[in-house]
Amino acid sequence: MELQWPLIVFTTLVAWSAGLFGMQALMAALGVGKRAQVPAWICSAVLLAVGGIAVFFHLEHWERIFNGFGHLTSGITQELIAIVVLAAVAVAYLVFLRKSDDGASVPKWLAWLSVALSVALVAVMAHSYTMAARPAWDSVLWILYVLGNACVLGPATFQLIMAAVGAGDRPAERAADVGALAGRTTLVGAAANAAAAIAFAIFLQLSAGSFADVGYYFDPTHPTKAMADAAATVASQAPLLWAGAVAVGALAPVAAAFMGKRSGNWRLWAPVAIVAALAGAVCMRAAFYNLGLSVFMFY
Secondary structure: OOOOHHHHHHHHHHHHHHHHHHHHHHHHHOOOOHHHHHHHHHHHHHHHHHHHHHHHOOOOOHHHHHHHHHOOOOHHHHHHHHHHHHHHHHHHHHHHHHHOOOOOOOOHHHHHHHHHHHHHHHHHHHHOOOOOOOHHHOOHHHHHHHHHHHHHHHHHHHHHHHHHHOOOOOHHHHHHHHHHHHHHHHHHHHHHHHHHHHHHHHHHHOHHHHOOOOOOOEOOOOOOOEOOOHHHHHHOOHHHHHHHHHHHHHHHHHHHHHHHHHHOOHHHHHHHHHHHHHHHHHHHHHHHHHOOOOOOOOO
16 A cells, blocks of 8 residues: 555644643643643644644545545544544633633643543544454554554653743752653653554564465456565565664654653753654554555455
């Protein structure tokens, strides 16, 4: 299958947006990083908007995307519902932020609801790609991988925002916020992303045996076109999987998060984690689409 760049951008940015919103909501529930709340909300909203716009370019006639919204079992309908629900909660979140005495607090029930909906949005978005007709896509590990993207991109971005604006009103608060709870959350998120990336890379590497043997050497609908070779196709993705998605996209963010937590210099290490995670996410999605072949391997 050809690389679907609009969907690569969409899934990456939505995971990033949900991860950032979920991280800021978690920190709000725990009373950490109040100064970063409004900038993080704005950044999350921009990422969600850009990702939403990108998905329209997947269709030659983008206006026909609305034809699928009447079917609740449609993946695109479920994605729309999840995005609209999260957007509504995000608006309420901003209203509570602005109305709070310090301009940076929300009720804990709303913060935890925001965390849950952020997770739900990423899971629903990733689930819409799982289908038995494409064996390399048909795994819960793909869902966990996209959640892992959110777990590293969101916390690392929130750390960068906190480092830029200051996490608290006093230096002691700033040190406690950036160096302790939020730093541990970023490191845990990076580790979760690494575990999910390695597991999904192994699944993709072993997916060659999932395709059906149809007993043809040539495509029966195109007699001069040889059948796709599952083993060769899967093997050719090894550099993207292991050098790009795992080494750069999974292990490098863990190292950056560890160094950021250890040194407290998130101005340096948070961008490293973000750039590496984004590069790995693109590499994994490129391999994902390259292996998005029919179970019968006709094309």
